[in-house]
Amino acid sequence: xxxxxxxxxxxxxxxxxxxxGKVVVITGSNTGLGYELALRFAQRSAxxxxxxxxxxxxxxxxxxxxxxxxxxKIVLQKLDLNSLESVxxxxxxxxxxxxxxxxxxxxxxxxxxxxxxxxxYEAQFGVNYLGHALLTFGxxxxxxxxxxxxxxxxxxxxHAKRKIPSFSDIRTPIKGTFKxxxxxxxxxxxxxxxxxxxxxxxHILSVNAHPGLTATDIIRKFARLIRxxxxxxxxxxxxxxxxxxxxxxxxxxQSGQYYGPSGYKERRGYPKLVQSSKxxxxxxxxxxxxxxxxxxxxxxxxxxxxxxxxxx
Ligand SMILES: NC(=O)c1ccc[n+]([C@@H]2O[C@H](COP(=O)([O-])OP(=O)(O)OC[C@H]3O[C@@H](n4cnc5c(N)ncnc54)[C@H](OP(=O)(O)O)[C@@H]3O)[C@@H](O)[C@H]2O)c1
Numbered sequence: 369x370x371x372x373x374x375x376x377x378x379x380x381x382x383x384x385x386x387x388x389g390k391v392v393v394i395t396g397s398n399t400g401l402g403y404e405l406a407l408r409f410a411q412r413s414a415x416x417x418x419x420x421x422x423x424x425x426x427x428x429x430x431x432x433x434x435x436x437x438x439x440x441k442i443v444l445q446k447l448d449l450n451s452l453e454s455v456x457x458x459x460x461x462x463x464x465x466x467x468x469x470x471x472x473x474x475x476x477x478x479x480x481x482x483x484x485x486x487x488x489y490e491a492q493f494g495v496n497y498l499g500h501a502l503l504t505f506g507x508x509x510x511x512x513x514x515x516x517x518x519x520x521x522x523x524x525x526x527h528a529k530r531k532i533p534s535f536s537d538i539r540t541p542i543k544g545t546f547k548x549x550x551x552x553x554x555x556x557x558x559x560x561x562x563x564x565x566x567x568x569x570x571h572i573l574s575v576n577a578h579p580g581l582t583a584t585d586i587i588r589k590f591a592r593l594i595r596x597x598x599x600x601x602x603x604x605x606x607x608x609x610x611x612x613x614x615x616x617x618x619x620x621x622q623s624g625q626y627y628g629p630s631g632y633k634e635r636r637g638y639p640k641l642v643q644s645s646k647x648x649x650x651x652x653x654x655x656x657x658x659x660x661x662x663x664x665x666x667x668x669x670x671x672x673x674x675x676x677x678x679x680x
Contacts, residue, residue: 387414396476400584449499459506564624582609
């Protein structure tokens, strides 16, 4: 039987607390949910690092925020999750620039792509998942040096789809728009849970949050009419979609929790505590993905095994 979640007071934008003195890194923040998160953090006086793959797009987004919040503290950072080398450079840049990182929001993602990343991983797995895993590991020391720090992983209802390809082959493109995406989002959720477990003896929280169905560019590969219908009829506004993520990033939450919209099938609405799929909680699958991740990163020359106490 599904666990009944406790009722939560409606969390609105006006409830999002002051963030003065905090440094928040948001991946994929030039558009969609990432942009909205950057704007909301800027409005609450945080220092916002917009980690983006395209600096021109990032600059336009930064200007847009500055036109709304003239005293916003925004730092643009190059991050192309399609390349582990770029992720590594981002880790070096951020480590040199910031002694503290309070919140890392692993938000960037793509959907419906059938290419491989620079290092030859299936694109969704590489960008949505593996790049973020490396980024998180690389920033752990700075997160450890920051009191009350958090890693927020942006998940999706898609992680709970029924037929998700296994992690046994992560180097072949997958046909079918949602298959590879669902697998990458399952990996995101497993990572968030496993990280919470790995970091249980530290102060760093690992929390998962998803936006339901939110009108953004995530469906950019879909036909125009479908995009129009989805955005106008099916999806909620981005100002609602960010709420579970803002809640996870700022409220009194626990490591290992998952937040999403409270409406029908978690598609829209105010945030509530939700449950991730049974599969995401399977310890065997968690261990399989965790060791695969460590091994693949090691193969590529990024060995963070000494920072993680409970590696299998
Ligand atoms: N919107 C929804 O209904 C929905 C539902 C469930 C979960 N989510 C999750 O919400 C998060 C945000 O998605 P969104 O809806 O805001 O999508 P979006 O509007 O398409 O934004 C995605 C962001 O990721 C960036 N990105 C893509 N590839 C990248 C790469 N290689 N390196 C760095 N950044 C990259 C994009 O940059 P460019 O602009 O340069 O491409 C963009 O900034 C994702 O994790 C997604 O899975 C969204």
